[in-house]
Amino acid sequence: MQQRVLISWIGETDLRAATSLVPLDAPISSTLQAIRFDRIVLLCSYPRARSEPYIEWLTRTTNLPIECHHESLLSPVDFESIYQACDKHLGILKGANVDLSILLSPGTPAMQAIWILLGKTKYVAKLYQSSKEQGVQEANIPFEISAEYTPTATKLTTTQLTQLSNDDVVSDAAFDSIITQNPVMQRLKSQAYILAKREVPVLIQGETGTGKELFARAVHNASERSDKPFVAVNCGAFPTELVDSMLFGHKKGAFTGASSDQPGYFQQANGGTLFLDEFGELAPSVQVRLLRALQEGVVTPVGASKEVKVDVRIITATHRNLIQAVQDGHFREDLFYRVAVGVLTLPPLRNRQGDITLLADTLLADMATQDTALIGKKISSNAKNIILSQPWLGNIRELRSTILRASLWSDEDVITEEDIRQALFERPHDSTNLLDRDVSQGIDIQDIISDLVRHYIPKALSHCNDSKSKAAKLLGLKNYQTLTNWMDKYDVK
Template structure:
């Protein structure tokens, strides 16, 4: 499909009033092949543009060209020289038309210089986009515009880097609050900082409590959309009967209770970022509607027949195994690949032990600062024993569990220093139930059942000892062994200690 995209300008108004060719009509009539679609946008002269559409259709019909291909749209910009609002509207239309067209032609003659400049910058980034100009002699010509914006931008950046090479380094403020000391977390931050300016959809994976929303917020703040809103939707909490309204909005009277017009989160996030938290909880019906909005960049409010174009970057997060859900038919494969252009997997806290101590110090400081407002509160520090015990725990609830535990320990203690016993008392004990897994053996398979059982026992003993700081009495209680002597006997049997080890 061949598409002509153009702003509506004064020269086009004059051409219509004088019934002579204007820049838009020149290109539409003289392009070697007829256009399948002509899209005209304007921020003023709405009445004139409405008259221009049938006038141009008549010209095309006389020239025996397809004429029912012209469409006009009113857009909102601050002024003909406001680059921000012009860029916002131009980006919407150029992205949309480029994606649905084989060839996109942009008219640079109509509209203001700012409109032309923005169209060139945006259009040069599309491989299927070309530029037309029309002169006063009513000639049209394709403008190659040999300027390489990417190369010039890279050269400018390189010069800026060189000029600042001797200055002190500064942190990326978007990521400076994220504690990353361990190699896995440093890799996460590095990857996120690279994805942030690329404007791609991002899928953030990780267990509950690992900080998926924190990294998503940082990506937004480090992106070109930082000045625009970031809206969050908890996909697991979307009521089935209100999904369409929450995502896409509704008009007054669309349904019982719709007493006024409402913008959905896609419109609210227009120009910015939409964070879809727990996207794995969406039903298949909702996934279909979401995919359509993401693919087409268009939404329709409930009860309305007007299509609204939106420019939204989507960051989705989930603790669920989306690949497994795709294989089971619980999550649409096309939606998965639409979201997973950039993938970040945040490691659980137990796999980033180096981060725990700085995390504890940062969280303790925040708790102390917040609690200082209470008259009788005394600030506290974490003792070496308290820190050692904290490092030994698995933190299955990740940072969220660590945060809650530290709050209980600091707020409930009357001491100036927090010890291991304070952390122990602040922990919420959970029964570690093991899931039963089906065992499948083929005829002739051989397994060493005794060795399997011993390996499992050994792992649990090691985990209990780590959690208690090698305290055998408490470890025996954790393992339901009755007393420490039974634990000692088991450790001998498993060859974890020597037969001759003296009893402690």
């Protein structure tokens, strides 16, 4: 059952209500008298000496659990710091199975504007207002809003700004297909361009659907090998008995069915780039044979008596934590360090602030070039808000297929909120997803543990204002050092 939660800034009139000799129509206390809530979350930019007596008074008068979080703002009208505070606390509440309400009335106009922006876009919330003349009522916002927060340039370091202003990176057509306005992704594009100009192996890490092959192709296309072959191989699809033949080729008659000489992937990519996707899926026996080919630059086709020299640049990609796999003894350390020279770690789509709606519009426009029925079709503001509220665990691949399905349901020029809702797949509850997986198909228990750790540690830290000691206590860990060890082990940022 969902908790009904009210969140609000504390205003001047609210504070005076605690000390006034006559009852005041203060927004917070008036709202709590008019509407029932299970929990109250208050944000305060006033000194504790003023807020603490008020919280004690409000608790006595309402008999409700009240949380008060003090936020240091640059000023009561600074949109940036107000946004950060509101977004942080709404983000904590979003994942807590709550029916969320926001009280607009207390605070400055800047605070009210941010509440409306977030309550109508990024978070699903009822908006209330309270006044002496009109009493308490749900606010009617008679227009649609869609907004995605993009970090401002003032938050970037000097190094980041220098990289983003690099003319070569910005103008290189090889990277035009990587659509982003997110500073982290811009920096990754800059780093990828640097790697493209150097003959070093590249390892690209990231969740499924984050664009690892897109980056690999961009690195190849921006390199001196751009006019040579780019061969993409899925290592997870190697049949064990055919690995040597697929990678290194075979001679006619080498085995039953070998009716002619066949070059392997290394020979096919000779002079160019061999992209080994799902690199973490390689069996240990294959890792040994691959290491020799990388170290010596030669391969021996199955059934051949002579080695064949190959000149191949290797780019690998994986969704697994390979350094953890090395530590656990599941992946060869010497092979890992052979390929992990230039390393790019792509963020999941949900962490690419400013990119989700940009990508949604771009993907729809790209579909329109293949299907004339989609020309001129747009995504409504409310539909974009639904898109922004999703975790996109399948990342860009999931976003693209969702928009494609929504475009099929839509018979108008605009894809609506309902079209997007119909196109989304309802995911099973986390406990079912984690505990009811089909073991017969094989599972990676380390990945499951990693998912849990990466999900809950940032939430606990955010809830405790980045206090590791308090977060460790919330998570049932012995002390902050134990928490730090878990963060290092599972690469929690």
